Amino acid sequence: xxxxxxxxxxxxxxxxxxxxxxxxxxxxxxxxxxxxxxxxxxxxxxxxxxxxxxxxxxxxxxxxxxxxxxxxxxxxxxxxxxxxxxxxxxxxxxxxxxxxxxxxxxxxxxxxxxxxxxxxxxxxxxxxxxxxxxxxxxxxxxxxxxxxxxxxxxxxxxxxxxxxxxxxxxxxxxxxxxxxxxxxxxxxxxxxxxxxxxxxxxxxxxxxxxxxxxxxxxxxxxxxxxxxxxxxxxxxxxxxxxxxxxxxxxxxxxxxxxxxx
Amino acid sequence: xxxxxxxxxxxxxxxxxxxxxxxxxxxxxxxxxxxxxxxxxxxxxxxxxxxxxxxxxxxxxxxxxxxxxxxxxxxxxxxxxxxxxxxxxxxxxxxxxxxxxxxxxxxxxxxxxxxxxxxxxxxxxxxxxxxxxxxxxxxxxxxxxxxxxxxxxxxxxxxxxxxxxxxxxxxxxxxxxxxxxxxxxxxxxxxxxxxxxxxxxxxxxxxxxxxxxxxxxx
Numbered sequence: 001x002x003x004x005x006x007x008x009x010x011x012x013x014x015x016x017x018x019x020x021x022x023x024x025x026x027x028x029x030x031x032x033x034x035x036x037x038x039x040x041x042x043x044x045x046x047x048x049x050x051x052x053x054x055x056x057x058x059x060x061x062x063x064x065x066x067x068x069x070x071x072x073x074x075x076x077x078x079x080x081x082x083x084x085x086x087x088x089x090x091x092x093x094x095x096x097x098x099x100x101x102x103x104x105x106x107x108x109x110x111x112x113x114x115x116x117x118x119x120x121x122x123x124x125x126x127x128x129x130x131x132x133x134x135x136x137x138x139x140x141x142x143x144x145x146x147x148x149x150x151x152x153x154x155x156x157x158x159x160x161x162x163x164x165x166x167x168x169x170x171x172x173x174x175x176x177x178x179x180x181x182x183x184x185x186x187x188x189x190x191x192x193x194x195x196x197x198x199x200x201x202x203x204x205x206x207x208x209x210x211x212x213x214x215x216x217x218x219x220x221x222x223x224x225x226x227x228x229x230x231x232x233x234x235x236x237x238x239x240x241x242x243x244x245x246x247x248x249x250x251x252x253x254x255x256x257x258x259x260x261x
Numbered sequence: 262x263x264x265x266x267x268x269x270x271x272x273x274x275x276x277x278x279x280x281x282x283x284x285x286x287x288x289x290x291x292x293x294x295x296x297x298x299x300x301x302x303x304x305x306x307x308x309x310x311x312x313x314x315x316x317x318x319x320x321x322x323x324x325x326x327x328x329x330x331x332x333x334x335x336x337x338x339x340x341x342x343x344x345x346x347x348x349x350x351x352x353x354x355x356x357x358x359x360x361x362x363x364x365x366x367x368x369x370x371x372x373x374x375x376x377x378x379x380x381x382x383x384x385x386x387x388x389x390x391x392x393x394x395x396x397x398x399x400x401x402x403x404x405x406x407x408x409x410x411x412x413x414x415x416x417x418x419x420x421x422x423x424x425x426x427x428x429x430x431x432x433x434x435x436x437x438x439x440x441x442x443x444x445x446x447x448x449x450x451x452x453x454x455x456x457x458x459x460x461x462x463x464x465x466x467x468x469x470x471x472x473x474x475x476x477x478x479x
Binding site for chain 2: 054056082083085086087089090092094096098099100101102103104113114117118119146147148162166
């Protein structure tokens with residue numbers, strides 16, 4: 001592939017669970033340094049799209065490329081071996097809705113586990129980087145704590161630091177603040193906003209409209225498994241093109257207004 | 262009475278060799294049953310119904326047979342199928358096969374109760390196969406199943422006493438020999454009870470260590 005700044009290329013991906021068509025012909029490209037927020041109602045296929053990107057779900061059709069190389073399918077056209085898939089997955093960081101930290105490891109060990117065990121990088125180097133990442137997310141004092149002793153917001157900041165510790169080319173966020181108490185959402189969004197400013201390439205599935213409006217370089221709106229609309233947040237939030245996006249945004253505005261009352 | 266215990270003391274070499282046999286037998290069988298359990302547990306959860314039914318049949322079968330009967334069946338049954346083992350190995354095999362069923366069920370239960378997401382995170386972070394199992398799945402599984410596995414080990418120690426009926430020279434067998442030789446049943450058996458109790462205390466110390474490690478992570 002030519003020198004391109006395209007980090008992720010999702011081309012016509014479809015996925016079906018039983019009778020339910022979860023994704024229909026979804027395409028998305030993400031350039032280096034972009035923050036793409038994927039918006040849409042529950043059940044619109046956002047999370048499945050994310051999970052197809054690192055092949056946690058195997059798409060039924062379509063292609064996914066990371067930095068120009070095909071994800072999940074090898075040159076012979078068959079499904080990749082676990083080892084090849086592992087190589088690709090270490091270049092894609094993922095942040096989970098329910099944190100998914102490893103409960104038997106301390107915070108610092110959570111950060112070091114994959115870089116040392118999977119990427120086989122030298123322990124001392126990984127440790128230094130992990131400590132720097134913990135400082136960055138403001139959790140240096142928690143490095144020897146176990147995940148169970150942390151608040152939700154702290155857990156998710158560890159989750160982000162853990163993903164960053166692999167030095168990924170791309171970060172995927174699957175509703176990173178949906179499981180948090182409202183007062184803890186802010187501390188996580190601050191970390192994500194800093195990453196966006198630093199030029200980390202990210203795809204974020206979220207219901208935080210304020211965050212998307214402020215931090216996204218681009219918005220992808222999904223509904224019923226289709227990519228309905230994509231554009232800059234300024235344009236999308238001010239003038240959504242499709243009726244479905246308009247309805248979605250109105251409902252959100254209504255909810256927010258109801259909450260304020 | 263004191264005199265009776267004096268007789269038991271004079272036979273301490275026999276008792277200690279019985280204790281050693283019980284300890285070694287139980288330890289080997291516990292490890293082997295746990296390992297077999299790790300093979301059986303995925304079979305119990307297999308999506309292939311032939312596999313899961315076979316495993317389920319074995320596990321339920323074992324759990325419904327009294328160990329004493331099972332020991333007889335193995336002792337008399339193996340030679341009919343042309344397998345000839347000494348008493349010690351037969352006893353070990355019976356104890357292991359029988360308890361593997363329990364271990365499998367314990368591990369299956371703990372496995373099912375594990376949250377799915379940390380394992381998925383392991384996959385997303387590039388873990389797969391053996392490494393995924395060893396680094397991500399196994400440690401929390403052992404921490405949560407630890408106390409129940411410890412309980413089962415105590416059960417194994419107690420079950421091993423039945424092997425006296427196939428003349429395996431374990432602790433109960435030793436106590437029984439002393440009582441028949443000198444007719445001091447109470448002293449001989451009560452001494453054996455305390456020795457069993459000592460073994461169980463060792464297991465419980467192990468369990469409480471696992472418990473402390475697990476509690477720190479809860």
